[in-house]
Amino acid sequence: MELQPPFRKIIHVDMDAFYASVEQLDNPELRGKAVAVGGSEIRGVVSAASYEARKFGVRSAMSGVLAKRKCPHLIFVRPRYTRYQEISTKIRAIFYDYTDLVEPLSLDEAYLDVTENKKGNPSANEIAREIRHRIWEELELRASAGISINKFLAKVASDINKPNGQKTIHPEEVISFLEELPVAKFYGVGRVTATKMHNLGIFKGLDLKQKSLEELTKLFGKSGSHYYNIVRGIHNSKVKPNRIRKSIAAERTFNENISSEVFMLERLEKIADELERRMKKSDTKGKTITLKIKYSDFTQQTRSKTTQTYIQLKKEFMPIVKELLYQEKLKNSVRLLGISFSNLNTEKKLPVWIQLKFDF
Template sequence: MSENPQYRKIIHVDMDAFYASVEQLDNPDLRGKPVAVGGSEKRGVVSAASYEARKFGVKSAMSGLLAKQKCPQLIFVRPRYDRYKEISTKIREIFYDYTDLVEPLSLDEAYLDVTENKKGNPSASMIAQEIRDRIWDELELRASAGISVNKFLAKVASDINKPNGQKTISPEEVIPFLEELSVNKFYGVGKVTAAKMHNLGIFTGMDLKKKTLEELVKLFGKSGNFYYNIVRGIHHSKVKPNRIRKSIAAERTFFENISSEIFMLEKLDKIAEELERRMIKSKTKGKTITLKIKYSDFTQQTRSKTITEFIQKKDDFMPIVKELLYQDTLKNSVRLLGISFGNLDTEKKEPVWVQLKFDF
């Protein structure tokens, strides 16, 4: 950070095991027990796991079969997205009592810019605590929060004292915090990149900071510029109240694996109908159509095609989906199919964000 740092007050609120916690809220018999939302002990993938289940190593994106092996007493619950959305809306209403600068990332997390807020409270940490208290008092759900000078740091901080906790990284703490932070915990650094960094002797922010911008760009491409900046506490991305949607998708996991392309086309036709409904509802069109295929061995493949016109109707994009299906030989039986639209007509250039200086 510079001698005269310019910063904002950003809060990242992340609900604790949101889907599973809602299920435990609505069904007292599930409280205190290991719960997995989604999947089953034979099929599907876990969408969310309660903290009781996480103690056994159960986590999201894990197959239901493996989750059951790790936790034999695991209780599977079908997801109820309408209910999660209903509660998410109530949570956001609480956010809006403090600021209109709210950027939802999903149903269970959001960024808030409280640099200037409706309560006139100069302490972002106190606002975060008050929001978490209200979520518990009004909805009986727990949330964690991270508070700092930018979105990147707030996101990292929210994970430090989970569940039901919060962490503030003040301006003077930013650089020491980042230098000591393991690269595994840098938001935006995945497992593959972390492994590559480890092979290069980069284990902490301090190690990362020793690399020049030229070295990082050479090693990591465009991401190198991002890494160079964030380890120095530089991240100017603003909280976007009207977050631009990057893609719209629909997919389905099957009870039995499918090996016939004819049967796959039948399933894709139904998925396409759902995707068309979502596109029309969101008043969105797209140019890039992607077919997602997950095989019985859980390996995944995507095939995409970009066209010149924006489309949204099934009759227009289903022939492209069919073309993508037959584009290459399927290597195994299939357990999941999905179709998504990218390159949407909602995407546009981001405005330049100028930070202002306030007392933290």
């Protein structure tokens, strides 16, 4: 089956080792060295790693202890999210010079629909190259990009020539590219699902394509129809420039495990201060308060309560946090606590976007 035009022109821009690169930018002594943002050699989790650290197997979400074991000369740096946000805002300003159809996924990546763009440039590949060049010239940071007919393919493509590269998957190449793509590299297919597919004899897109919609739905539930479509190049999710935030949170990993609820309350007071600051800064209120508890054995528990009205201030939600803490006996000593708001008032604000289609 051949894909039929008209095709959209979607770019996925992904900053290279963003947090670590910002730290190396601001501190020349860190340049060319193995850097981990977050964690420490005795506790915590790595938020990001420089490419120099990745060569030794250091990855985000890895414990600091394991990261140090893999890379003994690893330098740990405290994260500075305010600085990352500042740089991210400048990067997005560059995006908006080309299109208003920008959908941020996080501080360091975004989708852009450049089917019709402000530069009148018919080449999405050239636009991506120009954007990456500007990010380097103006901010001294490297970015990679993927370009194709939909968000799924652009996301997959952006990872192919990392770091500091880009990849375009043209419409006529989509089917053959997907058929040869290992299923573990399909965006959205995690390690567990990939292992399950391998056990079923599904290693590449072509193998996945042999399964009927009914078979895939039976094997993978609702995700089955998604896999059925994407391996055929079908992914109709549009770039949504007014992406609505679903939750706001603040959490802390402690240097030493805590077993006393009194000490936990002290930590939660400080976490609540930070959460209130974030809620005010984003002019957001919420109804559902969730307490996150990660134990010393790395098991995790969440406890939630929903209020009848939207709240924002610490004096309003802290009594609920205390109630949730004492709701049941703790299973073990605690290494991390977090508080989050969901069911936000922002969810009532519907995004407005216009999607235009032109020949690729």
